[in-house]
Amino acid sequence: MLKWTPLNTRFWSVHGKLLTVARYTPTNEADEIEKGNSYETLQTVDVEIPRHDIICVVGDLNAKVGSCHSYSPEVMGQHGMDHMNEN
Structure with a gap:
Protein backbone atom coordinates (compact mmCIF):
# COMPACT_ATOMS: atom_id res chain seq x y z
CA MET A 1 0.00 0.00 0.00
CA LEU A 2 1.43 3.34 -1.04
CA LYS A 3 -1.33 5.64 0.20
CA TRP A 4 -4.58 5.45 2.20
CA THR A 5 -6.98 8.39 1.93
CA PRO A 6 -10.17 8.82 3.98
CA LYS A 17 -0.61 -1.08 -7.90
CA LEU A 18 -4.40 -0.91 -8.09
CA LEU A 19 -6.44 2.01 -6.75
CA THR A 20 -9.39 0.75 -4.72
CA VAL A 21 -12.18 3.16 -3.88
CA ALA A 22 -14.68 1.90 -1.31
CA ARG A 23 -18.00 3.61 -0.88
CA TYR A 24 -21.32 3.20 0.83
CA THR A 25 -24.06 4.89 -1.17
CA PRO A 26 -27.08 6.41 0.56
CA THR A 27 -30.36 4.55 0.04
CA ASN A 28 -33.24 5.85 -2.08
CA GLU A 29 -34.86 7.15 1.11
CA ALA A 30 -31.95 9.56 1.77
CA ASP A 31 -32.48 13.19 0.85
CA GLU A 32 -31.41 14.36 -2.61
CA ILE A 33 -28.58 16.52 -1.24
CA GLU A 34 -26.95 13.55 0.51
CA LYS A 35 -27.27 11.38 -2.61
CA GLY A 36 -25.91 14.18 -4.80
CA ASN A 37 -22.94 14.72 -2.49
CA SER A 38 -22.15 11.01 -2.67
CA TYR A 39 -21.93 11.01 -6.46
CA GLU A 40 -20.03 14.32 -6.52
CA THR A 41 -17.40 12.83 -4.20
CA LEU A 42 -16.99 9.84 -6.53
CA GLN A 43 -16.57 12.17 -9.52
CA THR A 44 -13.94 14.18 -7.61
CA VAL A 45 -11.97 11.00 -6.92
CA ASP A 46 -12.20 10.00 -10.59
CA VAL A 47 -10.90 13.37 -11.80
CA GLU A 48 -7.87 13.25 -9.47
CA ILE A 49 -6.71 9.80 -10.61
CA SER A 67 -33.66 -8.10 -14.60
CA CYS A 68 -32.80 -7.21 -18.20
CA HIS A 69 -29.66 -9.36 -18.47
CA SER A 70 -29.57 -8.97 -22.26
CA TYR A 71 -29.33 -5.16 -21.94
CA SER A 72 -25.93 -5.25 -20.19
CA PRO A 73 -24.71 -8.84 -19.68
CA GLU A 74 -21.17 -7.65 -18.92
CA VAL A 75 -22.49 -5.81 -15.85
CA MET A 76 -25.01 -8.16 -14.27
CA GLY A 77 -25.87 -11.82 -14.11
CA GLN A 78 -29.16 -13.47 -15.00
CA HIS A 79 -30.76 -13.15 -11.56
CA GLY A 80 -31.47 -9.44 -11.08
CA MET A 81 -34.45 -7.97 -9.24
CA ASP A 82 -37.62 -7.36 -11.26
CA HIS A 83 -37.50 -3.62 -10.73
CA MET A 84 -34.95 -0.81 -10.73
CA ASN A 85 -34.37 2.06 -8.34
CA GLU A 86 -32.82 5.47 -8.97
CA ASN A 87 -29.46 4.57 -7.45
Missing part, protein backbone atom coordinates in the same frame (compact mmCIF):
# COMPACT_ATOMS: atom_id res chain seq x y z
CA LEU A 7 -12.45 11.05 1.89
CA ASN A 8 -15.44 11.29 4.24
CA THR A 9 -17.55 8.98 6.40
CA ARG A 10 -18.73 7.01 3.35
CA PHE A 11 -15.59 6.89 1.17
CA TRP A 12 -11.95 5.89 1.39
CA SER A 13 -9.33 4.96 -1.15
CA VAL A 14 -6.20 2.80 -1.08
CA HIS A 15 -3.54 3.35 -3.71
CA GLY A 16 -1.01 0.67 -4.55
CA PRO A 50 -4.12 9.60 -13.39
CA ARG A 51 -5.59 8.04 -16.55
CA HIS A 52 -3.02 5.22 -16.59
CA ASP A 53 -4.05 3.94 -13.13
CA ILE A 54 -6.36 0.95 -12.74
CA ILE A 55 -9.41 1.80 -10.62
CA CYS A 56 -11.69 -0.60 -8.76
CA VAL A 57 -14.84 0.87 -7.14
CA VAL A 58 -16.29 -1.44 -4.50
CA GLY A 59 -18.96 -1.11 -1.86
CA ASP A 60 -22.64 -1.13 -1.19
CA LEU A 61 -24.06 1.01 -3.98
CA ASN A 62 -27.69 0.32 -2.96
CA ALA A 63 -28.67 -0.18 -6.58
CA LYS A 64 -31.39 -2.39 -7.99
CA VAL A 65 -30.55 -2.82 -11.66
CA GLY A 66 -33.59 -4.73 -12.88
Whole structure:
Protein backbone atom coordinates (compact mmCIF):
# COMPACT_ATOMS: atom_id res chain seq x y z
CA MET A 1 0.00 0.00 0.00
CA LEU A 2 1.43 3.34 -1.04
CA LYS A 3 -1.33 5.64 0.20
CA TRP A 4 -4.58 5.45 2.20
CA THR A 5 -6.98 8.39 1.93
CA PRO A 6 -10.17 8.82 3.98
CA LEU A 7 -12.45 11.05 1.89
CA ASN A 8 -15.44 11.29 4.24
CA THR A 9 -17.55 8.98 6.40
CA ARG A 10 -18.73 7.01 3.35
CA PHE A 11 -15.59 6.89 1.17
CA TRP A 12 -11.95 5.89 1.39
CA SER A 13 -9.33 4.96 -1.15
CA VAL A 14 -6.20 2.80 -1.08
CA HIS A 15 -3.54 3.35 -3.71
CA GLY A 16 -1.01 0.67 -4.55
CA LYS A 17 -0.61 -1.08 -7.90
CA LEU A 18 -4.40 -0.91 -8.09
CA LEU A 19 -6.44 2.01 -6.75
CA THR A 20 -9.39 0.75 -4.72
CA VAL A 21 -12.18 3.16 -3.88
CA ALA A 22 -14.68 1.90 -1.31
CA ARG A 23 -18.00 3.61 -0.88
CA TYR A 24 -21.32 3.20 0.83
CA THR A 25 -24.06 4.89 -1.17
CA PRO A 26 -27.08 6.41 0.56
CA THR A 27 -30.36 4.55 0.04
CA ASN A 28 -33.24 5.85 -2.08
CA GLU A 29 -34.86 7.15 1.11
CA ALA A 30 -31.95 9.56 1.77
CA ASP A 31 -32.48 13.19 0.85
CA GLU A 32 -31.41 14.36 -2.61
CA ILE A 33 -28.58 16.52 -1.24
CA GLU A 34 -26.95 13.55 0.51
CA LYS A 35 -27.27 11.38 -2.61
CA GLY A 36 -25.91 14.18 -4.80
CA ASN A 37 -22.94 14.72 -2.49
CA SER A 38 -22.15 11.01 -2.67
CA TYR A 39 -21.93 11.01 -6.46
CA GLU A 40 -20.03 14.32 -6.52
CA THR A 41 -17.40 12.83 -4.20
CA LEU A 42 -16.99 9.84 -6.53
CA GLN A 43 -16.57 12.17 -9.52
CA THR A 44 -13.94 14.18 -7.61
CA VAL A 45 -11.97 11.00 -6.92
CA ASP A 46 -12.20 10.00 -10.59
CA VAL A 47 -10.90 13.37 -11.80
CA GLU A 48 -7.87 13.25 -9.47
CA ILE A 49 -6.71 9.80 -10.61
CA PRO A 50 -4.12 9.60 -13.39
CA ARG A 51 -5.59 8.04 -16.55
CA HIS A 52 -3.02 5.22 -16.59
CA ASP A 53 -4.05 3.94 -13.13
CA ILE A 54 -6.36 0.95 -12.74
CA ILE A 55 -9.41 1.80 -10.62
CA CYS A 56 -11.69 -0.60 -8.76
CA VAL A 57 -14.84 0.87 -7.14
CA VAL A 58 -16.29 -1.44 -4.50
CA GLY A 59 -18.96 -1.11 -1.86
CA ASP A 60 -22.64 -1.13 -1.19
CA LEU A 61 -24.06 1.01 -3.98
CA ASN A 62 -27.69 0.32 -2.96
CA ALA A 63 -28.67 -0.18 -6.58
CA LYS A 64 -31.39 -2.39 -7.99
CA VAL A 65 -30.55 -2.82 -11.66
CA GLY A 66 -33.59 -4.73 -12.88
CA SER A 67 -33.66 -8.10 -14.60
CA CYS A 68 -32.80 -7.21 -18.20
CA HIS A 69 -29.66 -9.36 -18.47
CA SER A 70 -29.57 -8.97 -22.26
CA TYR A 71 -29.33 -5.16 -21.94
CA SER A 72 -25.93 -5.25 -20.19
CA PRO A 73 -24.71 -8.84 -19.68
CA GLU A 74 -21.17 -7.65 -18.92
CA VAL A 75 -22.49 -5.81 -15.85
CA MET A 76 -25.01 -8.16 -14.27
CA GLY A 77 -25.87 -11.82 -14.11
CA GLN A 78 -29.16 -13.47 -15.00
CA HIS A 79 -30.76 -13.15 -11.56
CA GLY A 80 -31.47 -9.44 -11.08
CA MET A 81 -34.45 -7.97 -9.24
CA ASP A 82 -37.62 -7.36 -11.26
CA HIS A 83 -37.50 -3.62 -10.73
CA MET A 84 -34.95 -0.81 -10.73
CA ASN A 85 -34.37 2.06 -8.34
CA GLU A 86 -32.82 5.47 -8.97
CA ASN A 87 -29.46 4.57 -7.45
